[in-house]
Amino acid sequence: MSVSRSRRPGLLLQILNAPAALLVVAFSVVPLLYVGYLSFQDMRVGMGGGFAGLDNYRFVLEDASVIKAFANTLYFAGLSVTLALLIGLGIALLLRSDLPGSAWLVAAVVLPWAVPEIVNALIWQWIYSPTYGALNGILYSLGVLTDYASWLSSPLSAMHAVIVAYAWKLVPFVVIILYAGLTTIPADYYESAQIDGAGRWAQFRYITLPLLAAPLGVSALFCLVWSMRAFDIIYLLTRGGPGEGTLVLSYLVFSKAFEFGDFGAAAAVACLLALVTFALTGSYMRVLRGTRTAP
């Protein structure tokens, strides 16, 4: 009797979950397996066909563009996540400090989150324009620039320009998660610390930061996964250029598959990207488990 009682809710839950699970399998697992299958096939539009063994992997690993895209992806993801976390943490702390007008600040912070990625990219395209861009206008009027600069003309400035644009899109997510995390820290901790003579930095270092480790980890994890597969911002702002200055793996996959019709090589790059992302997130989660200190 007791066994059947304990089974019934489980079975019901499984039945209720089944449609969602089926959708996940249909739209995530099956495509993933299919991409894996493609990576071992000779799939070039109008050419080839059949099993290719490791040829696609050999080809992409010998391709200097793939190596460059790999390095760019890590740099892009690393810096945009770091930037988003730092800015997001700063804003979340500001919001928690109950400054006047913080309600407006919440609205302003959430705004980029509501903007579709494609619109975000277009906004930054206008901001960086070498002829009428807002960034040039502001810097020129402040006397920082003596002439309008072309921000997307050199690999270094183009890479940092797209990182800033992408981080801007990530910040609201970080703020929301960290702000929620900050509200769960009991005020007593800070009061006790103040009584013990701890200054603001010490409170931040020994109370806020350790207790925010979990939300910080979650934010970093999500931002990292998103950054690893960032495409829209690159496609609209630089298309991987100048040279291969902003060429990232997700754009390379698109380019190989849909511009050059080499689906096998594109699938091989996509699989490598997925492997790297799994490895990074896996090791990060392991670190996260070890540092979880929330009460």
Next chain:
Amino acid sequence: MNDKPIDTHGGRQLARHVCTYLLIAAASYLGPIPAFAQTTIKFIAWNYQVETVQEFIKQFEAENPAIKVDAEFIPSAQYAAKIALMKSANTPFDALYVFDHVLGSWSSWLEPLDGYEGAAELKAKMLPVARQSMTYGGKLYGLPYYTSYFGILYNKKLMTAAGIAAPPKTYAEWAEQARKIKTAGLANYPLVWPVKHTGWGGMWVMNTMVASRGGKLLDADLNVTPEGLASLKWWESTYREGLSDPNGIELDPNESARAFMSGSYYTLLTATFFAGAQWANDKEKSKVAGAAFLAPTPERHATVGFARMYGINAASTHKKEAWQLIKFLGATAKSGDYVTPKQWVEKGALTWGYDGVEKDPVVSASLKSWGADPADIADNLRNALAMSQVVPFQAPWYAEWELYANGVLQSVLAGRVKPDDGASQWSEKAKQLAARYAK
């Protein structure tokens, strides 16, 4: 009691009337009944002057009432990717625009046109550059949407102000003239180029420079030739010396043409249509309108041309109708006249793919309105080399190589890579891709 027999005939008549009314009502609900069977064909194009293309389609439908054209327009930057996606998803379509630089990889699913009625006659009348650009493996895959060649677009106002008598005839003279203009304070950077790494741009200009020196960019072993290296070194030196605008490195062909239209530059080596009344000689949009002229390339004056074309999907179930459409758009109407190609010159500054079109008075007047001599344009189109005579343009790996090569070119021009190293990178990549596609 009524002994009259039942009027079954009247009853049937009533039933017939009711049925007729019901049918009419159903038909009016569904839409007008065509007077004859109509075939609808799907036509895919990129988005240059959409209204003009729609006007041409209306003209075609008026001449061929049995055919209706369902046109879909795709932004040109996404065109090749979208078509590849449509093909891999087996999306049905009948006719389409085709870039000549993807013909090598698209030829596997494009319909060869040689066997179609009138194709042989049209092929015979085509300009060599059009015929070569649209032929792959000995088969014709397209009719010309337009052809163009590369020339020097120059600003005569700046030239005259600097006391220069004529546009440059050698590369050394070109640099010398730019120096003169810069020294006179007439322009910060006298030279601007289309060098953005996507779309055609830098490498097509490079191919033109190599052709003008009488060479090829890559030899049979896919090594960069001396003409190729000399062109790259000369081009890089103009950036190093401050004669070429460094901010122009991220300009695509359209953007560089607009930059030239600002009046701040002396020359732009580009496709000829940018001199047209819709571009540099547009009185409303261009500050150099009336002063923008075309000059031949330096040295041997050889130049390269290219052709965009109309093709047919081999999987189409309406190939006959698709042929009628592309023949109207890419060649002649039923009258035998080049109706659409002639209109493109006037409406879009796009030049033709057949011999003798320049003799039409409307075409001739249109060319003169953008500062061009119709006979010169016709001669240059007739003598332009097909891109495949300078680079392995029709190799299935070319498009991928070109994107990479454009990136290397940008790095060389920006001073991040030495010309010799850039040439080595071009060669290495070409060999790697050729090996992959040789399998």
